Amino acid sequence: MNSLLTDYEVVVIGGGHAGIEAAHSAWKLGVKTALLTMRIEDIGRMSCNPAVGGVAKGQITREIDALGGLMGLLADQAGIQFRMLNQSKGPAVWGPRAQCDRLRYSRLAQEVLSSLQGLTCIEGELVSFSRLQDQGFELTLSSGERLKTKTLVITSGTFLASRMFVGLESSIGGRFGAPSAELLSHTIRSTGIRWRRLKTGSPARLDPDSVDYHECEVQKGDTIPWSFSDRTTHELNNSGVCWITRTNLKTHQILRSGFKDSPLFSGVIQGAGPRYCPSIEEKIHRFGDKDGHLLFLEPETEDVSRIYINGFNSSLSAEIQLAAIRSIPGLTRAKILQMGYAIEYDTIDATQLHPTFEVKEYPGLYFAGQVCGTSGYEEAAAQGLMAGINAALKVKKSPPFILSRSESYIGVLVDDLVNVLLNEPYRMFTSRAEYRLFLRADNAEMRLKDKAYKIGMISEQDYLSWQSRKKNFQKIKAYIETESGSPEQVNPILIKSGQALVSERVRWIQVLRRPGIDPEAFFREVFPELQISRRDIWFLYAEEIYAGFLERQLKEIEHQKKMDGFRLSKNIDYTRVIGMSAEAQEKLNQEKPLTMGQVQRISGVRQADITVLVHWLETHSF
């Protein structure tokens, strides 16, 4: 056996959205990395909906990009329709989203990974791993091949002991047409790591020629599309179209008639499914009084090879699904190419992880992505990125890279995951973020890029162009903050936006701040000579309109930072903290939090416990 091939510093298991980012970031930080996947051609698969981004998810994608990850670039290249969601609301809650050609996305991901010099992609199935004496793990593949690695990052998605359901028929598999990782599941369960079953679902895919599109409402991309990455320079493909239709009472009646054979309602599926992304049968069951539910027909590829029915995921029997679909306007003669199904799979209890994604009891072993109980490509990719970075940093004996809740959605995601026991798959929402007005898509680079550069995630070239963007931006900001316009210059703009006119010179920034001003038109008309990108215009604008609100949260953010910066030793035996409730002692001994900020968010730990702990720490030095 080739010894060069078998000795790694980071091995990533799985080629999904988490695995891609994990392998890429570990590679980027210069450690010897391998990615092990059951099928190389499945790397970067969009197993469910053919889209990246959305509200909160789009912010995460931009953060991944700002941290040097791949998802934003891949989605920009594979995108066929780009929409900024929530544009009727303020820029803080805008969510960039791209409908993607799923085959192109997957192909691009494979191309990128294979182009990374020194990254090894191995096709194979991990069946077991054992800890080596001198730290690290020995991995055994189903082929019998063995690998050695210092750290192991498991991003197995829905593939651990997974069962798929269509009606009462079940089959073993991690995705439609793909096997389940049965032996790896067994290995993980036998380590003593706590696990639980979760459930998710996917809707039927239709033959595009069987859809009557004229019966549906057309949904197009934005007139001027937004990219995810500021590194994207090519013109975005924005030609894709989606269609909107709606279920009706007849559909609901048909679905109800199939409830008796539902694996969900009959209790065959034990795992908890996401309440925010219910199957169509759960929607009818819970909100039966609604006369219809919106459905989005989304093309899976640019040439519309299949249609994905967003909003209709189901695990009812095949004939019920077909009959129900055919009761929907536009779908009366629909042909199903792939049935909707539910999938139940092993996830690990992520409260066993440090915020670096390392298992507390298993130094060197990391879990990231859907296996940690999340749903969504973006949530998975964010974890993969952070786990890959931290595994590499551990190999390099560098301090961990942890983002706080007050600086990123990724920080919120990680903090929630490792501190709060989930009772359903976790998806990001903007309302999970305390500092939502600050965690915007428009300032992701400003929040994170310099940090990412410091640990080596940003190439020199990208950093230089970021620096020049930043400099230009600051110059323009300073200009409109200091320069003023005459009433003759300012009033035409104010008239257009229905604002009261001025009679004296007024600083440009004050004009921009007025409600009803279109910032793009403002810059186009007032400063046609300024080289400012649309991205920067909105960033500048958002900074201005939210400034007053953010100021009021600053104290809280500072307090939070202080708590996050209050480091706790892993060696504290919390049962020695007299006066703390037994529940809190037990929880803290189990969780071994790294910071006081983390303590605050562990369920079962009350404010009184924290007071006792602070008091105890003052009198006991650690």
Added chain:
Amino acid sequence: MNSTIVAPMTPSGVSAIAAIRVSGKAVRSILSEALLNTDPKPRHAYYGDFRHLQTKKILDSLLYIFFEAKHSYTGEDVLELYPHGNPLIVKGIIQSLTHLDSLRLANPGEFTQRAFLNGKLDLVQAESVADVIHSNTLEAIHNAQRLLKGTLSSTIQELAESIKNMSMRLELDVDFVEEEVDPDPHSWKPTLLQIQRHLDRLIQEFQSAESTNRLPLVVVYGKPNAGKSSLINALIQEDRLLVSDRPGTTRDFVEVRLLLEGGEIRLIDTAGIATEVADDLDALSMQKSLEILKEADLKVCLIDGAKTQDITDDIQAAKKEKAFPIVSKADLLEKNNDSILHSQSLSFVSTKQDTESYIHQLKSKWNKILFPAKENQEDFWVTSERQKTSLIAAQKGIEKTLDLIETNPAVELLAFEMQLVRQELLAITGQISSEDILQSIFSRFCVGK
């Protein structure tokens, strides 16, 4: 919290029975060594002899109760002793105990602090314990006890819940683009106004709670020898003040506490306010009298009924000062003054005739003035500065929210305001807290709770 703490629970002074509380690990050894009870049944009253821990001499025969940690006030083992109310006995018992190395006198508020740290009380409850101790009126005691039972917490939580029900719709609108939510904040105005009124009332109640926690002050003034001291003596029914017929006996203030139906009051007897000042000392004491009069919640002007001139002017002068006029020496009243007195239905007093029924009437009149009945006493809830600060912030937040709604704002901004309001409300129930809050709460407790 390793040491065991002890403190008397009753004020020093002679009484029939006193009470001492001990909390901590040493309780069981005290039971076995001082009371020879090695296996006390928890929460049972025992009668026994308390022996000095070193000399083994019996200090007192007393009643005592042992509370095991699980069911005690502090969440530690607690021993409560009820010796006879002789300060020497109380002192002796405590001194005998503090000989133990692990035992010391409790700091102010320490029993309650331990109860809080051991999770026996939440923050609101801990604060209201302080208020029970500090409260001087029946109303305030009532108020604090309601808090102890968590009524304020549940009211605040209801308000926070109501805010949540609205902001929930905003969150839904932001996070679920496809849901066709279209929240209509304009339609929330009645609910928001209702919350605002609720907060207004709580804040107002806070302010009146503040004034009830300060004892109402009644200041008696009048010309020298008008009979001020006699009046006060009659009120407190004991000869605490020196009463003489010579003008100017009361040079400095004499302050007494008086219990009216609604609560305790401070009653101050000023030096007489003479028209002519005899000496510098008189001048100084008169100056002081005028100052204390400014602070009075009720000024009582005593008019000498025995003087021969018409007292109409005196009565008018008192009324102009918004003082409560009392005519003294009613038994010596001149005929003309008698009719004035009756026509104006003024209070009058004679320490020679029918004092008891007169004093009773007077007290009930004062009670009405000093403790006016509140329309809705049940809502009388908010008592601490921290809660008030949060209530005011929440109220301001509601105002901002209402203003914002008028401008048809972006949903995320409205959501932001409403989130802050909710946070302020939840801070009241102690869900958000910080060390300095705790420090200020605990520093308010008097000795041993």
